[in-house]
Amino acid sequence: MSGVVIFALLTLLLLTGMPISIALGMTVLVFLFALTHVPLEAVAMKLFTGIEKFEIMAIPFFILAGNFLTHGGVAQRLIRLATALVGHFHGGLGIASVIACALFAAISGSSPATVVAIGTILLPAMSKAGFPWQFGAGTIATAGALGILIPPSIVLVMYAVSTNSSVGTLFMAGIVPGVVLAFMLALTTWYQAKKNNYPCQPKASLREIRTAFQQSIWGLSLIFLVLGGIYSGAFTPTEAAAVSAVYAFVVAVVIYRDLPLRKVPQVLLASANMSAMLLYIITNAMLFSFLLTHENIPQQMALWMLQQGLNAVSFLLIVNLILLLAGDFMEPSSIVLIMAPILFPIATRLGIDPIHFGILITVNMEVGMVTPPVGLNLYVMSGLTERGLTDVTLASLPWMATMLLFLTLVTYWPPLTLWLPRMLGMMP
Numbered sequence: 357m358s359g360v361v362i363f364a365l366l367t368l369l370l371l372t373g374m375p376i377s378i379a380l381g382m383t384v385l386v387f388l389f390a391l392t393h394v395p396l397e398a399v400a401m402k403l404f405t406g407i408e409k410f411e412i413m414a415i416p417f418f419i420l421a422g423n424f425l426t427h428g429g430v431a432q433r434l435i436r437l438a439t440a441l442v443g444h445f446h447g448g449l450g451i452a453s454v455i456a457c458a459l460f461a462a463i464s465g466s467s468p469a470t471v472v473a474i475g476t477i478l479l480p481a482m483s484k485a486g487f488p489w490q491f492g493a494g495t496i497a498t499a500g501a502l503g504i505l506i507p508p509s510i511v512l513v514m515y516a517v518s519t520n521s522s523v524g525t526l527f528m529a530g531i532v533p534g535v536v537l538a539f540m541l542a543l544t545t546w547y548q549a550k551k552n553n554y555p556c557q558p559k560a561s562l563r564e565i566r567t568a569f570q571q572s573i574w575g576l577s578l579i580f581l582v583l584g585g586i587y588s589g590a591f592t593p594t595e596a597a598a599v600s601a602v603y604a605f606v607v608a609v610v611i612y613r614d615l616p617l618r619k620v621p622q623v624l625l626a627s628a629n630m631s632a633m634l635l636y637i638i639t640n641a642m643l644f645s646f647l648l649t650h651e652n653i654p655q656q657m658a659l660w661m662l663q664q665g666l667n668a669v670s671f672l673l674i675v676n677l678i679l680l681l682a683g684d685f686m687e688p689s690s691i692v693l694i695m696a697p698i699l700f701p702i703a704t705r706l707g708i709d710p711i712h713f714g715i716l717i718t719v720n721m722e723v724g725m726v727t728p729p730v731g732l733n734l735y736v737m738s739g740l741t742e743r744g745l746t747d748v749t750l751a752s753l754p755w756m757a758t759m760l761l762f763l764t765l766v767t768y769w770p771p772l773t774l775w776l777p778r779m780l781g782m783m784p
Contacts, residue, residue, distance in 0.1 A: 376690045380640040384647045416631035417597030418508050423627045424604035425463050429614030430575035431473035434459045437568040443557030447549020450495045451542045453478045457499035458538040461506045462579045467725050471500035471736045486555050490751035497737040498755035499541050501722040506534035508582055511688050515714045518696040523593035524586045528777045529711045537762050544758045574607045641693030668706045672767050683724020715773045719766050723759050726752055
């Protein structure tokens with residue numbers, strides 16, 4: 357009964373237009389003070405300990421690194437490299453945008469930042485080359501979602517914090533699914549271009565490819581610095597985030613010199629604003645998780661599902677439907693922090709691997725980034741193209757279908773997610 361009251365209260369507050377972070381906190385406070393005898397000191401202590409975890413420090417550092425690279429000319433160099441490699445295929449600029457999004461996602465860890473960085477440069481270039489705006493909008497809006505799957509991913513860090521999972525193992529588990537999804541989106545892009553006879557770019561010479569690679573090597577090196585450092589044991593994921601922020605500053609300001617020193621305070625302020633927003637959401641979500649645990653709601657839900665005879669296959673189907681629906685109305689960070697503590701105990705009771713479950717949730721969040729009415733990537737693309745949200749959504753449909761096919765693959769074929777961490781000895 358308490359679970360019904362909690363979720364009804366949360367839904368009512370959200371329907372008033374209240375921000376998700378405040379709605380979570382208000383739900384907890386109203387329920388605790390009206391219907392329980394939990395002391396005020398326990399609430400205050402939970403607010404403090406909710407953001408005391410060392411792993412949470414990785415979030416502002418990864419945000420800062422992504423912002424430095426977004427403003428530091430890295431995107432242009434990655435686009436030149438991707439175009440040199442695949443520009444001569446049908447829809448080569450579209451395929452290049454998928455590759456550029458995948459590479460930039462592996463550096464920035466943010467989907468909207470990836471869409472802005474790649475879309476700002478490639479959309480005008482694709483229009484000039486004779487591609488319809490729908491082709492570029494659909495490609496970049498969906499490929500930009502790779503930013504929350506390919507490590508370093510802020511969403512994966514939040515899942516790790518919510519479930520006490522290993523950030524390093526989750527990062528490694530996201531690599532192969534990220535590459536596979538990028539390939540599937542590139543294949544969809546090629547098929548759409550070939551079917552409509554879209555133009556190709558002149559084939560780049562080996563010298564042009566080598567030059568493009570040399571120009572982008574400093575940005576690409578961040579991927580190997582973060583993942584290599586974590587796997588080799590040189591530093592933890594949180595330390596890797598701090599190293600990546602310093603490295604991104606050096607690349608943007610000293611090496612590429614595309615970010616003047618006078619603009620660094622603006623980047624720092626923007627990063628601080630975004631970090632504060634996420635940390636506020638985390639704090640209230642932790643408090644919400646405390647309330648659910650105090651009322652034994654996850655345990656009761658797990659017991660009820662087991663009594664209904666649900667197996668892992670049917671449970672994962674239900675999870676996908678719930679998360680896809682939630683993704684239509686909420687942003688990924690909030691969904692992970694609210695739903696992971698509820699669904700995780702049920703998944704473990706059914707024998708579902710925690711790392712596989714984390715990647716599955718993240719892929720659902722990717723789909724949510726490109727589904728209306730709250731798909732952040734769609735809003736960003738709508739602003740870039742100056743088209744309505746409905747038009748951008750329709751333009752993205754072929755790539756959305758590919759993402760749903762990929763979600764099915766990730767859900768019911770765990771080796772796709774678990775192969776690399778097991779091969780590296782990071783899990784049994």
